[in-house]
Amino acid sequence: MNKSAKISGQQDSGRTGLPAHEVIYRQLRDLVLFGDLAPGQPVTIQGLTARLDAGMTPVREAIRRLTAEGALEFQGNRRVCVPLLSADNISEIILARQWLDPHLTLRATERASLEDLERLTALDETLDAAITKGDLRAYLELNYRFHKHLYDIADAPILANLAEGLWLRFGPSLRVVCGRMGTQNLPDKHKDMLDAMHARDAESAARAIREDVIQGMEQVRQSLESSSPAH
Amino acid sequence: MNKSAKISGQQDSGRTGLPAHEVIYRQLRDLVLFGDLAPGQPVTIQGLTARLDAGMTPVREAIRRLTAEGALEFQGNRRVCVPLLSADNISEIILARQWLDPHLTLRATERASLEDLERLTALDETLDAAITKGDLRAYLELNYRFHKHLYDIADAPILANLAEGLWLRFGPSLRVVCGRMGTQNLPDKHKDMLDAMHARDAESAARAIREDVIQGMEQVRQSLESSSPAH
């Protein structure tokens, strides 16, 4: 009678057809991406099983994936934490995005359908609303989704994957910096970019995105530089 | 008497202090990197537990990590396989490496110690020996280690990580192409690059690496293009 007890075994306590480790991965990724986890904060398996109400195995696998993507960091002694980026690290990310984002924008401009342009415009308007309302969390998520949609349009899965990995790396630091400075003087070259895309002027669109990236990331770099000045 | 049987529970049947999942990860990564796994080949968890003589959990985690890095691919229906790259995929990788590798070489030239240069020279000589001997596997491994060491010298962990991820993606395809063409007309601009590094001519070194990358990767792209000609 107890031999066939409800030991469970598998998934889908929710309604999705997705495996649990996939669901947990996405939840944890969003936690990192939108700054719900602070840089330097330890990430424990048991803490996440409690926080996300999940089993140990799915949480383990999600942590492994995020670690491989650079969103989390092995601390040597089997501990995992959210990485603390140095100013040099940010410089690397700036360099990479300075090349990746314009290139993807170039391709996106050539391929974007009218629906795509409408979707981007709508996202940007919601983004503006979040800024004026001072809703930091919404800003971070919408800004990500704006760029993410741009990547998707570009139809270059590998390059887009690289770019997304960079977002995972600077997400926590971005949150800290924005939280420190408020949502006022945030960069928004999106309008210029959208105008250029509508005109199918790929070069101008790429240039606008490049400025958007540099402006935003330089603020992060400078903030990081002043908060940990000496080595 | 059997209750306390050798259920084991943990690691270190070898001698290393590394956790099993780390060891398995490296083994599986090398399998992908050096073409021991063919593109399209299914990767089963139970197959690997048998092949690598490991438990299920470490194998699972290794697969998750490699999947996150793009070395393996979820096939939707919970199956995992080695990715089959299209010519477009290779084009993306060429673009990225065309930017990444020269940049890293630039930095490496500025930072390389004499020991580093000696090590690179030694690696390249062993590489030449492998080519003349026609030892494909050794060529693949040494070529990787040559570039990897270059990345390490550059002292840019994030950019280096991106570059290594690209190697994982084209490793299996590279093996197929090289196996088809033999080890004769393989690119080797390493000599020019090393001369430039010795002279601390970073620009020339970067240019040499760029040609090396383009030559090698273009062969892969063209091979991919002819083997799957239609859209």
Place this chain on the structure above:
DNA sequence: GTCACTAGAATATGATCAAATTATCCAGTG
């Protein structure tokens, strides 16, 4: 300040359930 001990967290295993692929069989047709 060093060392032993303890508490807590991570690693790894095997058992068990679920799903997907493969193999098998039967019916209907040329």
Place this chain on the structure above:
DNA sequence: CACTGGATAATTTGATCATATTCTAGTGAC
């Protein structure tokens, strides 16, 4: 009578959990 097509059964493989084991770090005593 041989052959194709579809449905069902069997096997293989993946997903998840509970638990045992081991390592790390923190605590207190000497």
